[in-house]
Amino acid sequence: MTQQLTETAQWQALSKHREAFGDTHLRELFATDPQRAGRYTLNVGDLSVDFSKQLITDETLSLLLELAQARGVEPLRDAMFAGEKINVTEDRAVLHVALRAPRGASIEVDGENVVPGVHEVLDRMGVFAEKVRSGEWKGATGERIRNVVNIGIGGSDLGPAMAYEALKEYSRRDLTFRFVSNVDGADLYEATRDLAAAETLFVISSKTFTTVETITNATSAKQWVLEALGGDESAVAKHFVAVSTNAAEVSKFGIDTENMFGFWDWVGGRYSFDSAIGLSLMIAIGPERFGEMLAGFHTVDEHFRNTPLAQNVPALLGLLGVWYGSFFDAQTHAVLPYSHYLSRFSAYLQQLDMESNGKSVQRDGEPVAWQTGPIVWGTPGTNGQHAYYQLIHQGTKIIPADFIGFAEPVTAAADPRGAHHDMLTANFLAQTEALAFGKTKEEVEAEGTAAPIVPHRVFKGNHPTTTILAPKLTPSVLGQLVALYEHKVFTQGAIWNINSFDQWGVELGKVLAKKIEPELTADGTPLPDAHDSSTNALVAKYRELRGR
Numbered sequence: 001m002t003q004q005l006t007e008t009a010q011w012q013a014l015s016k017h018r019e020a021f022g023d024t025h026l027r028e029l030f031a032t033d034p035q036r037a038g039r040y041t042l043n044v045g046d047l048s049v050d051f052s053k054q055l056i057t058d059e060t061l062s063l064l065l066e067l068a069q070a071r072g073v074e075p076l077r078d079a080m081f082a083g084e085k086i087n088v089t090e091d092r093a094v095l096h097v098a099l100r101a102p103r104g105a106s107i108e109v110d111g112e113n114v115v116p117g118v119h120e121v122l123d124r125m126g127v128f129a130e131k132v133r134s135g136e137w138k139g140a141t142g143e144r145i146r147n148v149v150n151i152g153i154g155g156s157d158l159g160p161a162m163a164y165e166a167l168k169e170y171s172r173r174d175l176t177f178r179f180v181s182n183v184d185g186a187d188l189y190e191a192t193r194d195l196a197a198a199e200t201l202f203v204i205s206s207k208t209f210t211t212v213e214t215i216t217n218a219t220s221a222k223q224w225v226l227e228a229l230g231g232d233e234s235a236v237a238k239h240f241v242a243v244s245t246n247a248a249e250v251s252k253f254g255i256d257t258e259n260m261f262g263f264w265d266w267v268g269g270r271y272s273f274d275s276a277i278g279l280s281l282m283i284a285i286g287p288e289r290f291g292e293m294l295a296g297f298h299t300v301d302e303h304f305r306n307t308p309l310a311q312n313v314p315a316l317l318g319l320l321g322v323w324y325g326s327f328f329d330a331q332t333h334a335v336l337p338y339s340h341y342l343s344r345f346s347a348y349l350q351q352l353d354m355e356s357n358g359k360s361v362q363r364d365g366e367p368v369a370w371q372t373g374p375i376v377w378g379t380p381g382t383n384g385q386h387a388y389y390q391l392i393h394q395g396t397k398i399i400p401a402d403f404i405g406f407a408e409p410v411t412a413a414a415d416p417r418g419a420h421h422d423m424l425t426a427n428f429l430a431q432t433e434a435l436a437f438g439k440t441k442e443e444v445e446a447e448g449t450a451a452p453i454v455p456h457r458v459f460k461g462n463h464p465t466t467t468i469l470a471p472k473l474t475p476s477v478l479g480q481l482v483a484l485y486e487h488k489v490f491t492q493g494a495i496w497n498i499n500s501f502d503q504w505g506v507e508l509g510k511v512l513a514k515k516i517e518p519e520l521t522a523d524g525t526p527l528p529d530a531h532d533s534s535t536n537a538l539v540a541k542y543r544e545l546r547g548r
């Protein structure tokens with residue numbers, strides 16, 4: 001059995017170091033080291049990553065790096081890139097990195113190079129996407145497709161939905177794109193109520209093609225199309241395509257497997273939007289831009305794979321998370337993009353991080369005796385500043401945060417007066433400055449503040465942040481950002497010795513929902529007594545309210 005994390009010499013050294021670190025203030029760390037910003041800023045691809053406003057010293061970093069070494073981050077990383085089955089509970093390789101490997105690269109699973117297959121699917125996607133974009137792909141009544149509705153959930157929704165939102169300005173504005181995930185019928189209803197079925201293509205995205213939310217929504221969408229177009233089943237082939245690993249279920253649903261785009265069991269749902277799961281995104285932005293996005297991912301993959309840990313940006317970000325989670329009791333991690341286009345980015349990262357590292361047993365099934373993944377959250381600045389930043393600045397909790405900003409707006413059209421982007425950026429920079437350095441009692445007093453108000457206006461500062469600055473939000477930069485977080489999550493999973501690639505925690509709720517669903521109906525089902533008294537009573541109340 002691997003040595004327990006907290007018993008390693010490196011962990012104990014970090015514990016001691018934490019005690020010695022005490023309340024060391026960023027004011028002090030910056031004052032004593034004029035080179036701090038330069039020394040603690042690294043570049044990867046187009047991203048400049050400044051972690052100088054983190055509660056660290058050179059000693060912290062070297063102890064964290066020793067920990068990474070001791071916990072085998074590098075061998076596990078190499079095993080991932082080599083196609084080894086590091087998803088031990090599902091006996092699968094973990095090869096999202098193969099999805100963005102260039103044509104001609106070789107990554108083997110069970111002795112077979114998977115890269116040609118990846119490019120074969122990308123090529124088919126490209127041909128199909130161009131047919132839709134050009135109007136060559138017609139609906140059942142001969143109309144061209146003007147609306148694309150992706151139906152999927154979790155990784156089969158969040159990735160394409162986030163990336164579509166992020167890259168909207170690069171998309172075909174004359175086509176409408178919608179993303180339906182929730183089994184609440186309101187989602188599909190709102191997404192389709194103003195669309196003409198004759199001009200609408202549904203992309204049914206589901207790795208397993210058995211996820212009940214997706215199949216329920218897809219079935220309702222099929223009914224919506226058939227009702228609108230006269231009920232001829234042959235319309236399905238023109239209005240539905242599938243993205244899945246399960247050809248049998250796709251064809252059972254009635255979709256021609258000719259119109260199915262496959263991927264593989266070594267692609268986890270939350271790591272999949274750069275696979276065929278990105279089909280709706282590819283239709284939106286076109287194959288070329290999709291390719292640029294993949295190249296962005298690949299740049300960071302190569303960095304993660306080849307850079308020594310001391311300069312390895314995703315590895316360092318992962319180590320910082322370990323530092324705060326276990327040594328500062330941070331429970332959450334905020335990701336605060338200063339780009340309106342990244343409005344879904346934190347929602348996407350929630351699945352990536354929390355479904356990956358929300359675990360409490362180690363790879364061998366032993367319980368962990370240390371903190372694992374944080375609660376990830378955030379919304380774009382500047383909106384958050386007028387809502388919850390108060391708590392980050394003056395509350396009682398420590399909230400490490402990543403601030404993500406861009407030198408240029410995505411489009412000059414979004415800043416015709418030249419007034420917005422500099423203001424956005426000024427806020428982006430001001431927040432991390434304020435969080436780090438705060439405002440002392442003396443400074444508040446010197447402003448002539450009335451004595452009883454002084455404590456209310458003091459900012460203690462010392463709130464840790466990383467600043468990620470990129471030239472502009474492009475497809476490539478988006479790929480780089482996502483890969484950065486993927487490998488950060490990987491690094492943390494390696495340190496904590498958990499399997500970041502399964503998600504058994506979603507199963508129990510699914511099983512219980514299946515059991516409860518028939519109990520809610522009015523077909524003479526007896527009121528349940530098989531649950532706890534709270535659940536029984538809630539089912540009874542629901543039936544009463546529904547008159548059942």
Ligand code: F6P
Binds near residue numbers: 153207211355
């Ligand atoms: O929530 C569990 C989960 O399996 C996710 O990991 C996955 O992204 C999502 O459901 C959707 O699964 P599928 O693509 O198979 O429909």
